[in-house]
Amino acid sequence: MATESRTPSAAPDAGRELIRFDGVTKRFGDHTVLDGLDFTVAPGKHVTLIGPSGSGKTTILRLLMTLLRPDEGTIKVAGDYLTHEERNGRLVPAGEKHTREVRKHIGMVFQQFNLFPNMRVLRNVMEAPVHVLGLGKDAARERARELLDLVGLGDRCDAYPTQLSGGQQQRVAIARALAMRPQVLLLDEVTSALDPELVAGVLDVLRDIAHTTDITMLCVTHEMSFARDISDDVLMFDAGRVIESGPPEKIFTEPEHERTREFLSAVL
Numbered sequence: 001m002a003t004e005s006r007t008p009s010a011a012p013d014a015g016r017e018l019i020r021f022d023g024v025t026k027r028f029g030d031h032t033v034l035d036g037l038d039f040t041v042a043p044g045k046h047v048t049l050i051g052p053s054g055s056g057k058t059t060i061l062r063l064l065m066t067l068l069r070p071d072e073g074t075i076k077v078a079g080d081y082l083t084h085e086e087r088n089g090r091l092v093p094a095g096e097k098h099t100r101e102v103r104k105h106i107g108m109v110f111q112q113f114n115l116f117p118n119m120r121v122l123r124n125v126m127e128a129p130v131h132v133l134g135l136g137k138d139a140a141r142e143r144a145r146e147l148l149d150l151v152g153l154g155d156r157c158d159a160y161p162t163q164l165s166g167g168q169q170q171r172v173a174i175a176r177a178l179a180m181r182p183q184v185l186l187l188d189e190v191t192s193a194l195d196p197e198l199v200a201g202v203l204d205v206l207r208d209i210a211h212t213t214d215i216t217m218l219c220v221t222h223e224m225s226f227a228r229d230i231s232d233d234v235l236m237f238d239a240g241r242v243i244e245s246g247p248p249e250k251i252f253t254e255p256e257h258e259r260t261r262e263f264l265s266a267v268l
């Protein structure tokens with residue numbers, strides 16, 4: 001068990017959890033990146049992962065997307081095991097179908113926007129609901145238009161990605177992730193690849209989503225003022241463990257752990 005401090009699922013949300021990591025270990029060769037990690041996130045909460053480079057934050061998001069598999073431990077999303085399934089009372093590695101079903105609850109926005117360059121903006125946003133969820137084209141188009149309005153791009157439906165700025169492309173990527181109506185939105189340093197003048201527009205959209213929807217967010221960011229604005233809880237990672245967690249006003253102003261103080265003095 002790695003967590004030394006309380007987790008974001010502490011009261012009053014105890015017992016309600018959308019994400020659960022139990023003893024998750026992830027190694028690359030002989031490098032243990034996550035070391036028996038335990039944490040939970042309650043529905044609707046916004047949790048930010050902070051910590052030095054290489055402490056395993058992105059690895060957590062990649063595990064949730066099943067881009068990686070844990071070496072030990074289990075991950076549950078909305079009550080279902082992500083990479084395992086129960087058969088005859090035993091926990092066995094899950095088949096692709098099971099994992100795909102559980103992963104439908106999760107949307108992710110990456111540092112690079114990863115839009116389909118040959119599709120117009122509207123089609124980029126419609127694509128997964130039609131092909132993964134089997135949503136009818138009219139309903140998918142309507143959903144995509146609403147989401148593009150939400151991210152301030154309702155007038156750019158017919159543009160191709162290369163005709164947009166990086167900030168606009170990232171806002172399309174946010175709309176695309178939301179189009180699957182995920183319960184959890186994973187944000188992995190979504191402004192790191194942007195020119196500085198484009199960062200604020202993307203963060204404003206995410207602030208708006210955080211404050212006006214009930215979506216659960218798990219966010220890796222170096223934008224500490226954004227983290228302070230949207231987070232219910234901040235988890236400080238070091239060497240693959242949560243060394244401290246709590247509400248942002250506590251972590252950013254009165255961190256208890258020496259490593260948290262060092263990290264924050266370097267980035268704030």
Ligand SMILES: Nc1ncnc2c1ncn2[C@@H]1O[C@H](COP(=O)(O)OP(=O)(O)OP(=O)(O)O)[C@@H](O)[C@H]1O
Binds near residue numbers: 033
């Ligand atoms: N596919 C991989 N193969 C080998 N090593 C990897 C792989 N992915 C990640 N790592 C290593 O795992 C460690 C944790 O990486 P991770 O990206 O999770 O850290 P991070 O906390 O998100 O860092 P940063 O803030 O720099 O993005 C790093 O040392 C990284 O080099």
